[in-house]
Amino acid sequence: MRTFIVTTDFSDIAENAVEYAATGASIMDAKIILFNSFKLPLHASNTILSVENVQAMVNKNKLKLEDRAKDLMKRYGIEVEIESSLLNVEDEVERLIEQYNAEIVIMGMAQRSLEQDLLGNTTTNLIQKLKFPVLAVPLGVTFKPVKRILYACDVMRGIQKKILDRIKEIAQSWNAEIEVFNVQEKVTALQDEALHPSSMLKEEMDSIQYFYKNVASNAIIKEIKNEIVTYQPDVVIMVPNRYGFWASIVHRSKTRMMAAGLDVPLLSIPL
Incomplete structure (x- = not known):
């Protein structure tokens, strides 16, 4: 059980x-x-x-x-x-x-x-x-079947197969669709298309319905919250980045910052 x-x-x-x-x-x-x-x-x-x-x-x-x-x-x-x-x-x-x-x-x-x-x-x-x-x-959010999943990721750090497998498992169990959402300060074109995140997604998530969206902005938290309003997901998934003590004073985790004040459940899946 x-x-x-x-x-x-x-x-x-x-x-x-x-x-x-x-x-x-x-x-x-x-x-x-x-x-x-x-x-x-x-x-x-x-x-x-x-x-x-x-x-x-x-x-x-x-x-x-x-x-x-x-x-x-x-x-x-x-x-x-x-x-x-x-x-x-x-x-x-x-x-x-x-x-x-x-x-x-x-x-x-x-x-x-x-x-x-x-x-x-x-x-x-x-x-x-x-x-x-x-x-x-x-507070105030009640359970409902998951039909839309927003996976907010950082492609510059890489998209881990382990995480994709876990998200795919969740999507398949609910027959849900996924939007893979990435925010970068600068969108850089990759010369080798095979290295682009969308290529990996196509290979790893071919059995489920998904979308890939890339936004250029230096306001990462704001852009994710805007996308939540636009996409209306039933759950947001993020992977927390772990910093040392001194680094954490400057670099507060995006996942931690998101885990307060949202109106949609946030699922944190660690590496």
Whole structure:
């Protein structure tokens, strides 16, 4: 059975992603692992609490998670297991992926803000750190069958066959079409047509319907968002670029920047 790791902190954004995942799981006959990384309330963490008091808070949170799982199982007819931890979110999600042999992590997508752009959030941090697909779902977006996929890529870094195979698999399972969208500061003509990205796409994606679109612009994020409005995809796919600490201060990941403030789910597929 297919397995999804779905995280929640019981906020509106996270709970919307839970509902999205549950609907998808009911259609795809998948199981959900509902995960909550419990954190002590600020007032409690600033005081000295007994072990009994801390355990009581943990038990109360776990009971809330159990009630949520029962509600999902009753309403959607799906299998739901729960996991709760006081440990680091990124480490725990990695452990759960391996433990349950999960295929994707589904999380809520935070709204856009200056703080999100500079510091990121739990979702964007997971996108950057996990070598695993993460689906970020915006608040208010409900699940619907995938018919249009926008793959926003950087052809100058190369289009990986591994990524194309994964995208093709998604498209074939939903009978969806794909638009491969590339933005470059300068469009450079290649003398050897065989090396052009469109040639590779033609060879690798001959069994599905796809389009290739190239735009010259130095406003990459803006152009991708404009294309989302034009193409109206059901999901946007991007491959996160990983930078070192100092480089990341200057070069914030395009995928991370996109994973806040969209109105369409963003699927991050790492190399």
